[in-house]
Structures are given as C-alpha cells and as structure tokens.
Amino acid sequence: MVTTTPIAPAAPPVVRRGRLKLRNTLLGWTFLLPNFVGFAVLTLVPVVALFYLAFTGWNVFGKAPWVGLDNFQRMLHDPTFWVSLRNTLYYTAFHIPLTLVTSLGLALLLNRKLRGVAFFRTAAFFPYITSIVAIAVVWNMLFSPEYGPINQFLLRLGVDNPPGWTSSATWAMPAVIIVGTWREMGYYMLLFLAGLQTIPPELYEAARVDGANAWQRFWSVTLPSLRPTTFFVTVMLTIGSFKVFDLILVMTNGGPGQSTLVLSQLVYRKGFEENQFGYASAIAVVLFLICVGVTVVQFVVNKRRDR
Amino acid sequence: MKRSMATALGLAAAASLVLAGCGSSSGDGDDDATSPATAAATEAQDPVTLSLAGWSLATTPEFQELADAFHAENPNITVELKEYDAANYDTQMIADLAAGSAPDVYVLKNLKNFYTYQSGGQLVDVSDVSEGLGDEVSGLKAYEVDGATFGVPYRQDSWYLYYNKDLFDAAGVEYPDGSWTWDDYADAAEKLTPALAATGAKGTYQHSWQSTVQGFALAQTKGASLLEDDFGYLEPYYDRALKLQTDGAQESLGTVTTNKLTYQAQFGTQKAAMMPMGSWYVATLIAQQASGDAQKFAWGIAPAPQFDSSTTGTSKTPITFGDPTGLGINPAADDDTIAAAKKFLAFAASEDGAKGLAGIGITPAYVSDAVSEAYFGVAGVPTDDLSKFAFSTHDTKPENPVNKNTAAIQNILNETHTGILSGSTDVAGGISSAESRVKSEVAP
C-alpha cells in the first residue's frame, strides 16, 4: 500500500524524480483501474472497431473489405450528409446557449431557501423524466398550426401569419430547439445547483464588503467560481447537441422533407435501414471529430481563462 | 502519443478479428452439439426443436397458430417462439444474426430488408421448398434471386378501401361498387365531408405513410419503376391528395403527424367515412369492435380505387399493392434443424397452413376457395359481395422491388412525401429533387 506520499507539485527534493514518477503512475492507475478495465473492454474496444470499420465497406454480416477513404469521399459528394450537418449545426448553435442560460438561471433562482423550493426543483426536473412520447405529443399539439394554443396566442398578439412549426420546413427546427431546451434545462440545472454549493460563502461576503451589487457579485464571484461546472456542462451539452437523436425521432422524424434530419439519425438510417454500416461508421467518425474539435477548443479556452 | 496510437491499432486489429470471426463461424456452436454425418437419415425420427422469431406474441397469434398446427402434423418437431419487438424487429434481428444468436427460422417482415439478409448470406437457399409449391402461393416470386429462392411467403397483405356504411348512409352517398377510379374516390370524399359536417367526420383518412400515395402510384401506373430516377408517375397521385387536404376532405399530413393520429382510432371511432388501408386491419377492426376500443358500425371493404377505368368493375382484376410476409432459414442452424425448418416453411405456405391462418383473420399467401371460406367464416368479417370480391380478386404488386438500392430510394421518397404534403415544396419541385438526389446519392 502506498502511504503518505506527497505528490508531484509539492515533491520534497529528497525523493528522486524518476521514482516519484513511477510511484505516481502506479498510484494514478490504481485509482483508474476499477473503472478503466470496464471502460476499456466494454466501450473502448467497440469504439476502436468503429474507427476501423469507417474505412471498410462493412455490411454487418461477414467480411469488412478495406476501402480506404472511399466512405469519406462519398460523404463529400452526398448532399444529404451536408444537409444533416447543416441541421446539426443549426440545432447546436441555438440549443447550447439557450440551455446554458435557462439552466443556470433556474439554478440561481432555485438555490435559495424558498418555501416549496423542493417542489419547484422537482417540477423543473420533470421534463427530463416524463416519457418522451408524451412530450412529443403535447408539444406537437401546442405547436399545432390550426388548433394549437401557441398560434392562437400569436394571432391574438397580432401576428397575421403564425408559423406552421413542426409541419413547416422553416419552423420545424426552431420548434425542436425549443422543446430540446425545455426538456434538458432541468438536467443541467441539477449540475449547476451542485456546482453552486462548492462556492465558499465568504467569497460573497468579501465581495459585499467591497460594495459589489448583486450583478457584480454574479460576474466576479459566481461565474468564475462556477467555471469547472460550466465547463463540464458546456462540454456535455455540446456533445449531447451534436448527437441529438431520440427527440428528433419522436418530434419530427427528420421531416418535413429533410428539414430536421440530423447526423446521428443519418448514421442510424445508413446503418440499420440501408445496411451500409461502413458508410454509417464514417459519418459517425466525422461527427466524433467535430465534437472532439469543439471540445478541445473549449479545453484550451478554459485553460487560458484559468491563468 | 506514439505508444497510445500503437495500442489503439492493436485494439482495432483485435476488434476486427472479433468481427470477422463471427461472420464466418457463427454456426459452429450449434454444429458441435449434433453429429452432422447422420443428419439426413435420422431426421424423421429424432425429435427436433425449431426456434421461430415472432413479435408481440400476446396480440399476434399467427406465429403460435402456425407452430401449433405444424406440430400437430409433425409430432417430432416442436416449434418454440422467440419474441421480438414489433417496431424494432429488424434492428434486433440484424444484431442477433450478426452475433450468431438468431433463431433458426425468422420472419421476413417486408421486402425492403429482404435484400439485406439475402445479400449478407443470412438466408438458406430454399429452392427445393419453393419448387414443391404451386401457383396458388402469391408473392413467392419476390424471394427469388438469380434463379434461387431464399424465402417462402405465408401471408400476403394487400391494400383495400375500407368504408363506413353507416356514415355513407347518413351522408346519402352511394357505397363504392368496385368501379371507382381515384377521381371517383376523391369526388365521394368531397361529397361526404360537407354532408357529415355535423358528426365531425371527414370524407376519408389518409395515414401518414408514404405507401398511401406512392404504393398505389407505383403499382397502378404503367411502366412505373422505383429504381429508375423518373418519378413523374407520382404527380397525379400527389395532386389529388393535396387537393383533398386543402379542401378539408381529409386531415392534412401536418395534423396527422403533429397529433400522432392513429388510423385505428380515425376509422374505428368514425372520424372518417373511408380509408385506404392494408388487409391486416380487418382483423384489428373486428377485435377492436369486440373489445369496445372501436365503435360499432357497419363497414365493408372495396377494391382499391384504380388509375383508370381499364381495371375497374367486378369483371376485371383491380391492381393494388402489398408486400408478402415470408419465412427464411438462418444458415447458422445445423442440418437436422434446416431440414425440419424447410418442412415448416412448406407447411406455412400450404393450404392447410393457410386455412389455419385465415381462421384467425389473416390473409394467407395461399389462395383457394377453401381458404376464402375459412376467412369469411370468421365472425365479424364483412360478407357482402363486394367485400368478397375485394378479398379474392386482385393483382397485388410488391411495394418494394428486391434491390440493394430499394431502402435508400424509399428513404429519399419518404422525405419527398413529407415535403410535398406539408407544403414545403410543390409537387413537381419535390419530385424533380427526388430524381436528382437518387442520381447523386444512390450507388448505381
């Protein structure tokens, strides 16, 4: 058993660097191991297999002939790929900021000693646990062009030609974004709530002593101290938005036309419906690269802010 | 960095071995269990257990019906059912076949995925079974690839026009008489709608599926093909559907999808006086009227409306569409099992099998007077002359030609369907963009 060993940053000069490094490596791996064994065998191996399959013409049954970059070249000339990439970016560009703002707002609002706060927190979390089919039905109905309350309301406000929402190619994506945000805000609120607990109260006291108002305290204390949580939420939200699947499936199934077709749905279609698993894997790899690219940028930005 | 790349490649190699291994040798486990040498000789005596895939077993009695009837004729062969999810049957089956855990006999739910299974080497050549079957079995041709047969149909659904006699009477409109073209159908819908305004029912109901328009257009238009990049034949069918939608004679596609309307509720609770729908709905409607889920009303089935008058009238054979449902054998099964499975396939497509299926309200692939008699003996099946004609006389063309591009083209056409009926694009524009997409996206 490793006992009291100061670790890297505060290493006392007596311990030789090499031994320390080895010891830290062993120590680190003992912490990782229980999770890593399961992770490596059950998730990493199939994921690596997927990367291999992206360069093959695999059709699920039997051999996977190597085709080099063919799948990626085909993607370049596949208009459907570009349409779904565009739709995915559209969804992501709006869903991320909207969800960040609403979930942080909810967390700040519900991080007080209010009467009934338990009820409100539970209510905010309910969209995430309610059956997604029920969500799709009720929201579709609320959005219904002729009968829906939303358009009735817009008409009353004086909007002459209210949008067709999920039955119109132009408005289907905004509708999906609204529902996606509504559904996930409680989920991320929970993470923000947990993050808010780690902010030491005396930071607020110090700021108050300095005469900072609520707005200034938010900017100079809350936001900087929340950064690890915000970072986590942003990364998860980015990846989640790029991979959005089940919500689209039940809300619009990609339609009308191709107006809400997204990449992960295309992956499923090409794979399970059209049995082109090699091509589907290649699309998944591109989706992965986009996610990782954005995440790495977030890492770098986050790190720069740390300094 | 370098080292982790090497590790990653090592893992990839290991993983690909796993994948390659399962494709070729998934049957090994089963082979070890029996002695293959004596397979053919002892097949008649040794008790054999066949596993058969099915879905929603509690509400879909056809699999148990076939299994029991077959076991009664072949006491040494027991058929055990393995349940699959109805909505995700093919996803689950593809996974099971890929991993070598699929049952011995599985259902080919539609022709769209038949190509996937056949070209992937997941179906045993059953030409010897199909040679023993006569012309009475419709839909058999669809399972032929390069002169060999890889599946045997046991049911053959086809599309009819369902109509609510009570609502027709209330509106004072003549029942369909077998002479209808699509224009007659549209006229009737337009007449019914205002006459039924007080009841809240519409003239007709067209479900959200692309088949409701494209299936008929493909089957009935001369020279129409799914696989050529010319979909002009869809145009008159979409013009008609759009007009019915704008006139309010049927719910719009937007209303159907946004409210997740079900055709069972729309026709079963008298929200529409007519509905083009597949023959499977006969059994469902009878069951729902008995259980109270559907209201009690008099109804009948008529032949599907026709492209033009050349195929209308009870002296001609109306053209409609529908994919057969077939059975295929998993090549991973051992020889004894395959021999037993072939017997089972032959039985499912035989007159005896068909009579049993017809007795529970299913339209079997095997067509004969005895089968019709069994079908119309089911309590609740409409027995007027036109219903009988619609059941027994039709030329049913497959909705999905067997081809590697069928699934991809159908996906494109489905997007065209929602694009046109939602008004996102006009008919001609939607069709021409589908044509150019097929050219650029679908492998030649």
Add this chain to the structure above:
Amino acid sequence: MAVTMSTPPPLALADRPTLRRPPARPLSTVGKIFGYVTLVVAAVAILVPFYWMAMSSLKTNNEVFTVPIKWLPTQAQWHNYVDIFTKANMATWLRNTLLLSVAVTFLQVLTGSFAAYGFSKVRFPGRDLLFLVYIGTIAVPWQAYMIPQFILFSKLHLSNTLWSIIALQAFGAFGVFLMKQFYDTVPEELSEAARIDGLSEYGIWRRIMLPLSVPALASLTLLTFVTTWNDYLGPLIYLRNPDLFTVQLGLSTFISQYNAEFALIMTGSVISVLPIAIIFLLGQRYFIEGIATSGLKG
C-alpha cells in the same frame, strides 16, 4: 496537448473559519409574491405534458390521440392501473429496472469517483491524453458502434442477461468527468494538510474528497439512476427474454404490429415516473446542504 483544468478559487481557503451560509437578504413582499406567481405559472406550464400523460392513462386506447386534443378522459378508465399489473408484467419490469438502476448507479458512482481522483489529483504521464480518450468516447454516437459492441458482448456471453445492461452503463465516462470537475475545485491545501496528518491517498479520497463532493455525488447518483431507469435502446438491443424486460422495454410491447395500447403505455409511464419523482423530492436537499454541513470540519 495538455488538458489540465484545475481552477483554484480566487481566495486562499486554508485558514478560513467554519463555513456558514450567510442569511439571504429579505426580499420585499411584492417581489416575493411576484416571484412566487412566476414560479407557480412556470411550474404549471412545465408540468402540462405530465398532466396530459396522467390523463391519457385513464383513457381508452383510441381516445389518446385525437384532434383536437382531449384534456380529460370521457370516462376515467381506472382499471388501466390494475390491468397493467394483471395483464402485463409491470411488477417484473419494475423489479428489473430497479435492480439495474441501483447496480449501475452504485458501480458508476463508486468507480467513477475513484477514477476521478486519479485524474484530478495524481500526476502521471499520459493522464491528460487518457482523459481525453474518456471524453472522446462520449462523443461517438452509440448507434454507430452498437453492433460491434453487441457482437463483443455476445462473445462474452453477456447478451440477453441483466449483466449486459450493467456492463453497458456502469463504466461510462460521464461519472469520471463529472467527479473530476468537482475534485478540481477542492483546494490542494486540504490534501496537503491531510498528508501531513498522515492520511494515505485513499484516505484522502475517502475522508476528504467524498464528503466534500456530496452535491456532485448526489447529482451523479440521480442522473445515472434516471438514465438507467429510462434507457430504452440498451435493453432493446440486449434483452430478449421477457422475464428480463425493463419498464421502458416492457411498455414497448404494448405496441404491436397493427395496433398499440397507448393508454396502457401512458399508465406505465406515469407509474415509472413516480419513483424517480419521490427519490428526487427526498434527495434534492443534498444540493443545498452539500459543502456547508458535511464540509471541512472533519
């Protein structure tokens, strides 16, 4: 590239006094009433789909989807709540789902928080790259590697057992990432002090990190539990034996080829939401009490 992201809070905390949340300043009565009204309206709006789901559970099948929508059943079908237990195996499904959710949550929280300590507080070569690999796997759509994974699981004889779902969910990267982010906020000085007091690294994890990250553990527990509880695609791919079905998979058996029992699906959905709602109601207090009560005194 390096991917460290520790964020020491701006103030040194080593010598801070006992922690106590300062009393919130009293809001004006008008503001309070306004705030409550807003909250109540928002809560009601948010709960509309749930209300519709609950009402649909009392309808007949063909009454569920209608134009225009029906907010009340014509005649409440209370027997749906009996039928789902007598005609379907709701009790079995609930038991399986509970079993899986508890097992997965336990493993995920335990191994995740343990591994997170390695990623956050121990420096060793390759750590950051490995961490990026962890996060990277989250970014791969599951639909794409579902089949390779299924083949692998079948080789390991896991498919069609409850173990498959545990294996599928318990070792994900989510918990590791979440816990690492929270450990990063714990000031290094605390661990230092503990080391001087003679605590081993495991002792620090157990005695300092875990108590300090109660809010994070609470959210990880809840989110993992909910994810497993509501998972549909995993059980769909891996489970064939009806005795192993989970609630979500069981409910999908109400959809058959030519018909669907939507009322029963809604009944089952209501029943399946309730345990989570109760757990949440009971557990949410950990999000206020986290660091303040179980904090740094120990």
